[in-house]
Amino acid sequence: MKLYTKIFFALIFVYIVLLASDKIYGFFLNENVYLKQVYIQKKKINADFLILGNCVPNKLINPSILEKITKHKTYNLAETHANLTENYLSFYVYLKSNKAPKRLFIYTTPESFDPSFNKFSSYRFAYLMHDNEVRKTIKISDLNYYRWSFIPFAKYRYYNSPLHYSALQGAMHYFANSKKRIVHNGYLNFEELHKYRSLYPNGYRFKWDNLQEKYLIKLIFLAKKHGTKVILFESPFYSRKNELPNRNEILQKIKQIADKTNVLFIKFDTLKFPKSNFANNDMLYTKNIEKFNILFARRVLL
Amino acid sequence: MEFQIINKLQGIFRLFFRDNEIVLSNQTTAQDIDKWDSLIHLELISVIEHEFNLTFSLDEILTIKNVGELIQIIIHKQV
Amino acid sequence: MDLTSINYLGFITLTFLFYRFLPLNAKPYLLIFSSFIFIGTYSIESLVFFLFQHVLIHFTVKKISTTESASIRKRMFKLGIVFIIAFIFSLKYIEIKFNNTSSFNTNKLIFFLGISFYSLQNISYLIDVYYGRVKRLSFLDFTLFSSFFSKFIAGPITIIQTFKITYIEKNNTYLIQQGINRIAWGLFKKIVIAERIAPVIAFNFELKNPTLGLTNLVLAYLFTIQLYFDFSGYSDIAIGTAKLFGIDLSENFKLSLRAKSISEFWRRWHISLSNWLTNYIFYPISYKYRKKKYWGTIIAIVITFLVSGLWHGVYLTFIIYALLHSVYLIVGLFIQKPTNRFKNRIFSIFSIFFTFNLVSISFIFFRSISIEQAFSKVKCIFSQHFFSNNLLFDFTQYIAMGGEQENVFNLYVSLFLISLVLLFEDRLQRIFNAKKMNVIHLTLILLTIIFFGVFDKSKNFIYTQF
Numbered sequence: 001m002k003l004y005t006k007i008f009f010a011l012i013f014v015y016i017v018l019l020a021s022d023k024i025y026g027f028f029l030n031e032n033v034y035l036k037q038v039y040i041q042k043k044k045i046n047a048d049f050l051i052l053g054n055c056v057p058n059k060l061i062n063p064s065i066l067e068k069i070t071k072h073k074t075y076n077l078a079e080t081h082a083n084l085t086e087n088y089l090s091f092y093v094y095l096k097s098n099k100a101p102k103r104l105f106i107y108t109t110p111e112s113f114d115p116s117f118n119k120f121s122s123y124r125f126a127y128l129m130h131d132n133e134v135r136k137t138i139k140i141s142d143l144n145y146y147r148w149s150f151i152p153f154a155k156y157r158y159y160n161s162p163l164h165y166s167a168l169q170g171a172m173h174y175f176a177n178s179k180k181r182i183v184h185n186g187y188l189n190f191e192e193l194h195k196y197r198s199l200y201p202n203g204y205r206f207k208w209d210n211l212q213e214k215y216l217i218k219l220i221f222l223a224k225k226h227g228t229k230v231i232l233f234e235s236p237f238y239s240r241k242n243e244l245p246n247r248n249e250i251l252q253k254i255k256q257i258a259d260k261t262n263v264l265f266i267k268f269d270t271l272k273f274p275k276s277n278f279a280n281n282d283m284l285y286t287k288n289i290e291k292f293n294i295l296f297a298r299r300v301l302l
Numbered sequence: 303m304e305f306q307i308i309n310k311l312q313g314i315f316r317l318f319f320r321d322n323e324i325v326l327s328n329q330t331t332a333q334d335i336d337k338w339d340s341l342i343h344l345e346l347i348s349v350i351e352h353e354f355n356l357t358f359s360l361d362e363i364l365t366i367k368n369v370g371e372l373i374q375i376i377i378h379k380q381v
Numbered sequence: 382m383d384l385t386s387i388n389y390l391g392f393i394t395l396t397f398l399f400y401r402f403l404p405l406n407a408k409p410y411l412l413i414f415s416s417f418i419f420i421g422t423y424s425i426e427s428l429v430f431f432l433f434q435h436v437l438i439h440f441t442v443k444k445i446s447t448t449e450s451a452s453i454r455k456r457m458f459k460l461g462i463v464f465i466i467a468f469i470f471s472l473k474y475i476e477i478k479f480n481n482t483s484s485f486n487t488n489k490l491i492f493f494l495g496i497s498f499y500s501l502q503n504i505s506y507l508i509d510v511y512y513g514r515v516k517r518l519s520f521l522d523f524t525l526f527s528s529f530f531s532k533f534i535a536g537p538i539t540i541i542q543t544f545k546i547t548y549i550e551k552n553n554t555y556l557i558q559q560g561i562n563r564i565a566w567g568l569f570k571k572i573v574i575a576e577r578i579a580p581v582i583a584f585n586f587e588l589k590n591p592t593l594g595l596t597n598l599v600l601a602y603l604f605t606i607q608l609y610f611d612f613s614g615y616s617d618i619a620i621g622t623a624k625l626f627g628i629d630l631s632e633n634f635k636l637s638l639r640a641k642s643i644s645e646f647w648r649r650w651h652i653s654l655s656n657w658l659t660n661y662i663f664y665p666i667s668y669k670y671r672k673k674k675y676w677g678t679i680i681a682i683v684i685t686f687l688v689s690g691l692w693h694g695v696y697l698t699f700i701i702y703a704l705l706h707s708v709y710l711i712v713g714l715f716i717q718k719p720t721n722r723f724k725n726r727i728f729s730i731f732s733i734f735f736t737f738n739l740v741s742i743s744f745i746f747f748r749s750i751s752i753e754q755a756f757s758k759v760k761c762i763f764s765q766h767f768f769s770n771n772l773l774f775d776f777t778q779y780i781a782m783g784g785e786q787e788n789v790f791n792l793y794v795s796l797f798l799i800s801l802v803l804l805f806e807d808r809l810q811r812i813f814n815a816k817k818m819n820v821i822h823l824t825l826i827l828l829t830i831i832f833f834g835v836f837d838k839s840k841n842f843i844y845t846q847f
Contacts, residue, residue: 003558003818003820006820007820009820010820010821010823010824013824014824014827014828014831017828018831021832148836153831157831157832157834157836158836162785162787162788162790162791164790164791164794164832165786165787165790165791166787168790337717339644339645339648340648340659340663340664341644341678341682341710341714342678342714343664344664344667344668344671344677344678345671345674345678347671348671348672348674360664360665360668361512361514363664363668364514364660364664365514
């Protein structure tokens, strides 16, 4: 029947469009040096110190201040909302085209193990899915995405992800050789909040995700295998009394992991910054960040 | 008979909706007249009842689909 | 099984294939069987609840139509009505007990799926049989009528008179073609438009401190748009699916956001519910009080909306929503005649925008999880903190869910798609309601869905909980 033939050819057409888009997106995303994953592959950072974590270290640890004191090249590989599994994979990608760093700083705080705060953003690795280890990790962390990724182009679309923008940006980088907003040390300047805002409802109990623990240990061993010294750290912290009943218990658990794997765990919540220094529970105002970075650099050099 | 009723109805409708362009036919439904909605449907019915001096039952009101059916009911009641 | 899920597409394809090849007298059984599977995949409880009410209503109606005695008929009739109302309210009560903090947590409510919609259908069936407007259905027909899967979860609420099956001939496939068109259009509305802005609304409504009046106003607009495309898209899929099986369901939305007045809005929005309420609540009440002129209408409006509010949920926010619409309609009644004179384009556009604003304000109450939240949002809109000098920081990053360039870009894409669809909605609707399939149109819409749709989060359909 004529109609069915038409439908058949329409489907073939859709399939071809998807296949082509898959290739085009993959290509341009790989040109987008604004993305950290691409930048570290293309630019060969070979940093001495590497920072991993979620949005807190991403905004808190400023490599240019650290470098002045430590005289070691530093790169901030922390990504917004990234959990420890994602940190592991970022480090794995980093090692593929860079020398292993001398020291690796991993941001570990109760939030890092709580799925309601951080997640695994599969789309950040969409164009690296030809790699076996990437596939394996995504399969464990995000099975649905993994299944969809077999359909052409679906891996760029399965999440309402910002990949349209990133691909466009990549095209700009490729055609116009645009260097706008490229961050060479991974540190992002940001606009800060006007008023202190608590992140947690009162009496919030942190959850613990075993998968994150597993991947933290995996990450530590991967670093050690390359002769990198691993240091776990947390940010300065402010909370009202009894606001977070199981925070100390979780910190204890992290300490146990550190002891078990024989790495250092530096706590900064003992620094006792006053509340007026904080924009929210674990984020300092810009003017205090410099102060903290100097402190951080000194602790690191010990 | 039918012609008289439809003329009288048209007058009522024009006065009620303040619109002198309304022209009724047997097929006219509520959808054809912009302001004829369920909110004022019963008010309109009351005016018609008053003018023709009769009463409709709830069932009749619910089942009227167009002006033609309305006229049939009026004829039926007036006999 | 969500109507926008891959599972559902597989489910209807399979049912459709069996349906085509089964002999005529087996077809209704297949549809009933599929419907039971469909309801059962949500939860066994909903199936049990459904069957319980179903059997009870069937025998009540049977008794009503076979007994001669007027008093027994009346008693059975009242018993049936009271039973259904008690049923609805006990479910609403359980719903509150289960989750008393938020009226917008759909996860636990899967349990009550569709039961409210379906109960309304049973009430009208009881009334119509009692007053002799329709004949009683056989158990088979009644079961097919009430359980038919595409309309079970969220309507359109169907009355028996309009529910019939045309068995599709081999050569006459226009219903099937129209069905496929409608499903594609519904998927587009839901996956591309509604789902793209859903997270923005969920995110912003949870924020405790509304910052700017502008943010809250835009949020109210976006929620109105989301609700419209979500629900009308859903109805399109339901109607389209029914067409595949030769069933014509009534239309539920007719370009609702183009209403020039609130009364027109209710003739275009959730039509099946409005009609139900008009026929079974509004007319009887205003008939009773019609000697009181305007007052009769006013009493009927208020009661009708209160019933509608309570049916949506036993929350204060729904009551306020209902009262607000009553006030809109009553005021509208009085200003309708003086405004009849203005009949130009500019006035029409102004009326549409004004109506849209009124509706959006009312939906703040519909969406809010508490009365305090709703009032603080409305108050914020009318406060002097409407604008800000730093719009990116105080406005855009809330609506874009982040101040990064990619978030803002994503927001612009959404806004572009929304305005495109709103502007050309009538034309698009005509294309996708056609009786012939246009392969080029279908290909284009499929590609648009793949490129701009949201696929990972379509579980929170707003209307299933009612």
